[in-house]
Amino acid sequence: MARPATEELRRRNRAALLEQLHRHGPQTRAELTEALGLNRSTIGGLAADLSESGHLQETTGRSTGSAGRPSTLVECVAKSVSVAAVELRFDRVRFALTGLGGEVLDRGELPLEASAGADAAAAATASLLDGAEVAEAVAAVPGLVSGGVVGHSSELGWDGTDLGAALAEATGRKWRVTDAATAGAVGEWSRGDAGEARNLMYLHGGRGLTAGIAVEGRARPGSSIQLGHIVVEPGGRECRCGMRGCLEAEMGAFGFTEAIETTTVAADLGDTKAREALRRSGQYLGRALGAVVTAVGPDEILFGGWLRELYLSSAAAVRSALAETTLPQLRSGLRLRTPALGAEGPLIGAAETGFEAIIDEMR
Amino acid sequence: MLLELTGVSKRFGPVEVLSEVDLSIDAGEVCALVGDNGAGKSTLVKCVAGIHAIDGGSIAVEGEVRDISGPRDAAALGIEIVYQDLALCDNLDIVENLFLGRERRRGIVLDDDSMEQLAAETLDSLAVRTIRNLRQNVASLSGGQRQTVAIAKAVLWNSRLVILDEPTAALGVAQTRQVLELIRRLADQGLAVLYISHNLNDVFAVADRIAALYLGRMAAVLDAADTTQSQVVELITSGRSGSLGLTDTNGART
Numbered sequence: 001m002a003r004p005a006t007e008e009l010r011r012r013n014r015a016a017l018l019e020q021l022h023r024h025g026p027q028t029r030a031e032l033t034e035a036l037g038l039n040r041s042t043i044g045g046l047a048a049d050l051s052e053s054g055h056l057q058e059t060t061g062r063s064t065g066s067a068g069r070p071s072t073l074v075e076c077v078a079k080s081v082s083v084a085a086v087e088l089r090f091d092r093v094r095f096a097l098t099g100l101g102g103e104v105l106d107r108g109e110l111p112l113e114a115s116a117g118a119d120a121a122a123a124a125t126a127s128l129l130d131g132a133e134v135a136e137a138v139a140a141v142p143g144l145v146s147g148g149v150v151g152h153s154s155e156l157g158w159d160g161t162d163l164g165a166a167l168a169e170a171t172g173r174k175w176r177v178t179d180a181a182t183a184g185a186v187g188e189w190s191r192g193d194a195g196e197a198r199n200l201m202y203l204h205g206g207r208g209l210t211a212g213i214a215v216e217g218r219a220r221p222g223s224s225i226q227l228g229h230i231v232v233e234p235g236g237r238e239c240r241c242g243m244r245g246c247l248e249a250e251m252g253a254f255g256f257t258e259a260i261e262t263t264t265v266a267a268d269l270g271d272t273k274a275r276e277a278l279r280r281s282g283q284y285l286g287r288a289l290g291a292v293v294t295a296v297g298p299d300e301i302l303f304g305g306w307l308r309e310l311y312l313s314s315a316a317a318v319r320s321a322l323a324e325t326t327l328p329q330l331r332s333g334l335r336l337r338t339p340a341l342g343a344e345g346p347l348i349g350a351a352e353t354g355f356e357a358i359i360d361e362m363r
Numbered sequence: 364m365l366l367e368l369t370g371v372s373k374r375f376g377p378v379e380v381l382s383e384v385d386l387s388i389d390a391g392e393v394c395a396l397v398g399d400n401g402a403g404k405s406t407l408v409k410c411v412a413g414i415h416a417i418d419g420g421s422i423a424v425e426g427e428v429r430d431i432s433g434p435r436d437a438a439a440l441g442i443e444i445v446y447q448d449l450a451l452c453d454n455l456d457i458v459e460n461l462f463l464g465r466e467r468r469r470g471i472v473l474d475d476d477s478m479e480q481l482a483a484e485t486l487d488s489l490a491v492r493t494i495r496n497l498r499q500n501v502a503s504l505s506g507g508q509r510q511t512v513a514i515a516k517a518v519l520w521n522s523r524l525v526i527l528d529e530p531t532a533a534l535g536v537a538q539t540r541q542v543l544e545l546i547r548r549l550a551d552q553g554l555a556v557l558y559i560s561h562n563l564n565d566v567f568a569v570a571d572r573i574a575a576l577y578l579g580r581m582a583a584v585l586d587a588a589d590t591t592q593s594q595v596v597e598l599i600t601s602g603r604s605g606s607l608g609l610t611d612t613n614g615a616r617t
Contacts, residue, residue, distance in 0.1 A: 193490075193551070261536075268536045312540045315568035320591035331588045337551075338544055340490060 010046070013038060015362040017046050018055060018076075022101055022355060023190060026059070026075035047074050054080045055100065076101030083354035084137040086125050087180060087347045088112070090155045090207045093121060095128035098351035102191060106132070118150075118163045122170035129171055136354030138176045139167060140183040140346045142206045144224050148177045154208025154228055154240060154248060178353055179224040180204050180346040182212030184304050184339065186356075187349025189217040193340035197300035201292070202339070203227060204346065205305030207257050209248055211292060219353060225296075228253060230288040247288045251281045260306045264313045282314030286321025293326050293334065300335040304345055308338045365390045365555045366411070366442075366524055370420035373406055380406045382579045383420065390523065393546060393556040395566040395587075398576035399599055404559050407576070408526055411557075412444050413437045443517035444526045447533075451513060453502040457494065458482045460501050461516050485519050486511075488552070489545055507538025514545055524555045531565055543568050563592055577602030582609050 013036075020035055021027065029047070033040050050056040058072045078099030087094045091114070097106035110124040125139070141163060143153025148164015150156070167175040185202035188194045200214045209228030213220045228248035229241055236245030247253075256263070266274035289301065303311040311318055315336075322331060339345050364387040373381040381403045388394045398404050409415045411422060413431040421428045424440045431437050437444070451460050458475070461482050467474040482497055491511055494504075501509060510530055517525045527546065531539040547569045550556045560566050566573060566587075573590055575582040575598035582602045585594070597604035 193548075264536045268539075309540065312543055312564075312568050313536070314564055316563040316566070316592040316595075319567045319587060320593070323589055323591055328589060332586070334588065337547065338540075 012363050013042065014046050014049060015359050017043065018050060018100075018362065019359050021056065021074060021076050022359070025101065026073040028071040028073055030071065032074060078103040078105060081135050081355075081358060082132070083351045083358070084129055084132065084134040085140070085347055085350035085354065086128065086138075087140045087183075087350060088121055088142070088156060090114070093124040093128065094347055095125070096347050096351060097132055097134070098348075098355075100355070102348075102351075115157050118158070118161045118166035119170070121156075121163065122166035125167060126170040134173075135358055136176065137167075137171070137173060138178060138183075138350040138354045139163060140178055140180040140350040142180040142204055142208060142210055144210075144226055145177050145179040148175065150177070152226070152241070154253075155206045176353065176357070178219060178350060179210060179212055180206070181210040181225070181304070182214065182219045182223055183347075183349035183353060184302070184345040185212045185214035185349065186217060186219055186352050187345040187347070188302055188339050188341060189214045190352045191341060191348050192302075192345065194300055194302060194337070197298075197335070199296070199298045199300075201296065201298035201301045202345065203301065203303050203305075203307050205253070205257075205303070205307035205310070207254055209251075209253055209307070213296060213298065218356065225292060227288060227292065230291055232284045232287050247284055250284050252277075256281070256310070257306055260309045264309055267313065278310070278314040279317045281310060282317030283321045285310065285314075286318040287325055289318070290322050290325025293322065293330055297330055299333055300337060302337050302339045302345075304339045305343070311336070312338065364388065364423075365425060366557075367423040367426070368407075368411070368420065369423070371407070371410060371417050371422065372419035373403075373410055373415060374418050380579050381410070381417075384576070384579075384581045386574055386581060386584065388524065388555045388557055390555050391550055391553050392571040393550045393558055393569050394572045394574055394584075395570035396557060396559045396574050396576065397561070397563070397566060397595060397599055401578075402576040402599075403579040404576055405528065408444065408528055408557070408559065411437065411442060411526065438520065438522075441521060441523035442526065443520060443522040443524070445510075445513045445517050445528065445530060447529045451501045451509060451516075454500065456498045456500050457504075457512055458497050460512060461485070461519055465520070481519070482515075485515050489515060489518065489548055491515070491545070493541065505538065506534050507541050510534065510538070510542050511545060514542070514549070518549065518554070522554065524557065525549055526557045526559075528559045529561065530558075531560065531562065539565065563595060566595075567592070575599055575602075575608070577609060580609060583607045 029043050032043050057077050058074055078101050081100045083098050085096050092112050093110050095108040096104050099105045108128040141150050142155040144151040150158045150161045150163050152159055164177050181202050181204035184204055185200045189200050194200050202212050204210045211225040211227040213223040229246045231245045232247050233245035233250050237249040238244055239246035239249035263274045267278050367387040370383045396404050410417050413433045413436050458479050462478050467478050531542050570587045573587050574584040582598045594604040598608050602609040
């Protein structure tokens with residue numbers, strides 16, 4: 001009777017060990033013992049198991065500079081399991097083949113024509129993948145995603161586009177489709193600087209504005225927030241989506257993707273028009289965030305994409321608007337930061353989503 | 364509290380530059396010090412740095428009242444200051460600048476290897492990616508890179524409090540962003556940061572708390588999350604904003 005339980009326990013521990021090494025890099029057995037709270041000999045057994053299956057290897061590791069035998073390090077074998085990740089943007093498809101442990105084995109990028117459909121994006125993805133053997137494949141799309149279907153994407157101009165089916169047809173395998181902002185949150189939590197955040201929100205600034213949430217580093221199902229379509233000025237400018245006064249329309253998000261550099265430089269040189277544009281955009285962003293913070297209550301917000309530039313250049317307006325539109329209890333513990341991984345967050349996060357699924361399957 | 368100023372006063376002859384200033388800074392937070400020209404920001408920093416002796420009040424580091432009578436005392440307490448003019452030597456390379464005056468030795472020669480390694484580790488821990496070669500002369504660096512080196516120099520010595528006097532004043536937009544992110548990272552790694560700036564966007568981007576000086580007196584110390592830009596502007600220009608700030612801003616004291 002005890003056997004199945006032991007077997008299950010062993011399986012769980014094996015997954016935990018792999019997850020630990022995947023996230024935190026090479027470690028000695030002593031460090032692993034401490035991190036996982038398992039017995040030293042248990043770790044040894046598990047490591048031997050996983051070495052046999054080719055996932056791990058032990059190396060004569062770091063020298064501490066002191067006398068004595070250097071302790072051996074346990075590390076992931078990057079090539080044993082790999083995940084393909086693509087990130088779609090309005091003008092290109094970015095691709096990364098990531099190995100266990102987070103090492104990027106291959107990278108690629110292909111241009112995407114304006115108003116390209118799912119088939120064109122899938123074809124580009126297939127040629128970037130180039131028939132590589134992968135355990136999981138994940139696509140990050142800026143927009144509202146449900147299953148494999150992209151419900152709405154301002155950036156790509158898609159509405160109800162079945163990307164999952166197109167990718168499956170072009171590559172002959174199943175793809176997970178996630179939204180870029182959620183992927184960004186997962187990426188920053190696992191590989192960036194935000195690993196301590198419990199409820200992490202990532203804002204993705206591209207040609208549209210979206211936000212995603214990772215709770216304890218995991219994508220929250222249905223967490224894709226259409227930040228750009230929060231109405232900040234009722235009856236205001238007409239948005240592409242048909243509503244009036246959306247954040248995206250009021251900020252002129254389409255222009256901003258390219259114009260943020262010139263606008264911030266002009267504002268720095270004293271251009272009053274540029275300053276006013278930044279201040280207004282910051283204020284609108286702060287108001288929209290106020291609504292999102294009130295609804296979701298994140299403990300950290302990262303300003304990704306071009307919103308990084310906007311935030312650092314108009315933080316006073318953003319924070320003032322946020323302070324005026326949220327409860328003190330919700331904003332007192334709230335950290336506002338810029339992403340440590342820069343533009344790489346969504347792509348890295350997409351790969352991490354794949355690894356999470358692989359490790360979950362082992363449990 | 365890492366640093367606690369209580370009733371600090373400073374006079375230059377008949378002029379009272381600081382008048383009973385209270386301020387405390389904890390580890391892991393950025394406290395921004397704002398104020399108009401002549402409000403006493405730089406004087407306050409120089410008092411903490413040990414350049415000016417204080418005439419009244421006390422400075423406590425980790426709860427213990429200390430007598431800081433020179434820059435060396437400040438450095439020994441883990442207080443490092445990055446001045447506006449950076450004080451780097453153009454004709455020395457990055458590693459030499461970082462260790463200037465505090466070089467590591469191995470016997471009678473300098474231990475270049477370990478200094479270079481420590482310099483690389485420090486810049487790495489600050490996620491500095493803009494500097495490739497540690498052996499290039501500081502003269503060849505951009506303004507933002509120089510600021511980065513100056514900040515790294517302050518962090519290298521196990522400092523606990525880093526004071527930055529207008530670090531972005533002379534920088535372009537892109538470099539300002541990098542320095543702001545660097546300042547935030549210092550605090551997130553557990554250092555206390557006192558940050559002086561005129562630019563309210565920069566202040567709001569990094570600060571946890573905002574301290575406003577008005578004519579040598581502390582008008583208010585506010586949580587950045589509870590503050591709006593217009594409140595800070597009012598505190599800087601008139602010393603009060605609504606119920607916040609000084610109640611007797613004409614200078615007369617009751």
